[in-house]
Amino acid sequence: MEQSRTRAPGVPAAGRPTRLTTQGVTARAPADPAPRGQTTGPPRRGRPAPGPAPQPWFATGSAAQPRSARGEHTHSEPSAPRVVPQRHSVRDQILQALRAALLSGELAPGEVYSAPALAERFGVSPTPVREAMQVLVSEGCVATVPNRGFRVARHNPRDLAELHEIRALLEVPVVLTLARTQPAERWEELRPLAEDTLQAAVCGDRGAYAETDRAFHRSLLELAGNAQLVALAEDVRRRASLSSSRQAPTRRTTDLLAEAADHLALLDALSDQDLPTVERLVRDHA
Structure with a gap:
């Protein structure tokens, strides 16, 4: 495979995650009673009568009890299900780092990056990197290049x-409906999220601002009770945020502060049921 450009986000290489293995333990059910018609006979003279077979240390419940009398229906204790370790946490960490690198411009538009090269920098196997890249493909952030890797998408003003x-x-229609139906105290519950965006803007942290901005708008739309709407709107907002960063790669802190101030102004307008201001802020907010 042709080695593509290997520059990856400036994330310090972490140690390779420990491989976890889990083995299920199955409790052995007691032996079936003797077949019908077959007798064991009395114990031989001089030997003690045999007692119940010793149970293994891991047997519990009905599996650890003596055999039932003839004719009684018994059930063995079901074995515990095998626990399979998940890679989602590693993939999600890689995905978050890649999104931050896209926003900061470390992953440059038009450039091709291979999963093995990125994995080496992150200190993980290529599998979670490929999985994270496939999520970015579905979001329109990168495109697959056969036998090479993934090309960072270019966005133009029309996009x-x-x-x-x-x-x-x-x-806009959803927030206007919420403005008419939700009590004023509901909007105060969202004020800490709006203040988080302001704090990220003060620090000039574009990555943190993008995450806090999405958290604010997600919580706002969740009040409508439509999970599909929330997921779709969040996907569109993430794409718009990335596209915007392509148009203005050096956004100033003052720009972020102005956007964060819109969140607080929106909450004030929602509390006052000032519908014209609500519509203007939601429509014009970047």
Whole structure:
């Protein structure tokens, strides 16, 4: 396979995750009673009568009890299910790091990156990197290049305009409905999330701001009780955020502060049921 550009996000290489193995333990059920018609006979003279067979240390419940009398229906204790370790936590960590690298420009538009090269920098196997990259493919952030790796997508101003249009169509009607139906105290519950975006903006941390911004809007839309809407709107917002970073790769802290201030202003307008202001803020918010 042709080795593509191997520059990866500036994340310090971590140790390879310990491989976990889990073996299920099955309790042995007691032996079946003697077949019908067969007798064991009395014990021989001078020898003690045999007692119940000793149970293994891991047997519990009905499996550890003596055999039932003839004709009684018995059940053995079901064995514990085998626990299979999951890779999702590793994949999710890689996915978060890759998204941050896309936002910061460390993964440059148009460049091709191979999963093995990225995995070496992260100190993991290529599998979770490929899985994370496939998530980014579904989000339109990268594209698969056969036998090479993944190419970071380029976004033009038209892409950004279309995403903002879709976002407005999804969010504006929902938020206006919430403004008419939700009590004022409900919006105060979202104020800590809005303040988180402000704190990230003050620090100039674009990656943290993108995450806190999505958390605020996700919690806002969740009040509508439509999980599919929330997932779709979050996907569109993530794509728009990445596309926006391509158009303005050096966004200033003042720009982030202005966007974070919109969150607080939106909560004030929602509390006052100021519908024109609510619509303007939701429609114009980046």
